[in-house]
Amino acid sequence: MARTATRPTVHRSEHTLTVTAPAEDLYALVADVRRWPAVFEPTVHVCHLAREGRTERFEIWAEVNGEVAHWRSHRVLDPRRLYVSFRQEHSRPPVTSMSGGWLFRRPAGGGTEIVLRHRFTVADDDPAAVARVEEALDRNSARELGALAALTGTGHAVDDLVFSFTDTIPLRGSGGALGAYTFVERAERWADLLPHVARVDLTEPEPGVQWLEMDTVTADGSTHTTRSARICRAPEWIAYKQQRTPRLLSGHSGEWTFAQTSDGPVATARHTVAIDPSGITEVLGPEATTSDARAYLRDALGRNSLATLRHAAEADQRV
Incomplete structure (x- = not known):
């Protein structure tokens, strides 16, 4: 009897931060990847491969766990919903897939809640690899959310x-x-x-x-x-x-x-x-x-x- 291949476990993470800046300003920063290397500490370089309408593909180099990692990403921009979805086309081992999205909510009390979500799988569901990826996501997500808060909270136009x-x-x-x-x-x-x-x-x-x-x-x-x-x-x-x-x-x-x-x-x-x-x-x-x-x-x-x-x-x- 043929063995049924098991699907890899999909791991999820969510990082949030509430700031005073308007949601539209925050969305604009995330939507413009050309600015990322100067805005987000982990990002080293971004090179566009294709742009058509609300979709884009680009190569990105970023610092991950002290090394420079490189991958290609596909994104869909939704300015009406203030949402940016992304997925890596070819992930770097041990990651076998990575996707997620940026969401900008307007809480009843004012300000903007920035939500950054990730979904990923790793080769062989290796627990050690999962832990390393989660550690990198925790560190880099906190740095990216902090950068958005710092840049939009200065009282100056971005x-x-x-x-x-x-x-x-x-x-x-x-x-x-x-x-x-x-x-x-x-x-x-x-x-x-x-x-x-x-x-x-x-x-x-x-x-x-x-x-x-x-x-x-x-x-x-x-x-x-x-x-x-x-x-x-x-x-x-x-x-x-x-x-x-x-x-x-x-x-x-x-x-x-x-x-x-x-x-x-x-x-x-x-x-x-x-x-x-x-x-x-x-x-x-x-x-x-x-x-x-x-x-x-x-x-x-x-x-x-x-x-x-x-x-x-x-x-x-x-x-």
């Missing part, structure tokens, strides 16, 4: 605090896009080649995943330390997420891209930042505003990334 900008330069050197990519990828040499970099510690636990700790010298001569996770996809792009940010920021992510255009090869640096309003007057003075912080960050971050791009443009002479 769009004033979270913004993006880009700088692009042509690559005139004979190394072209590949030479520029190699210069940025080999960041362990930056302390010898870039005037704004004082120290670099680069490790690569697996191909294409890097951890970069760096001391950067600011325009006033002071030094701050950042630590970033980097995802490298030769020869087209390198994405990064700062795990340790300067005082003025609650989040900072970015991407270096290298492309061949009709006018020749170009390199682009893109930044997405989330300002920490509590640091504005401490860093910029008692009269400083969010507008001052935006201008300061645009100048400081843009200046450093442009310096890196200009050196990358001469990569054929330096690498």
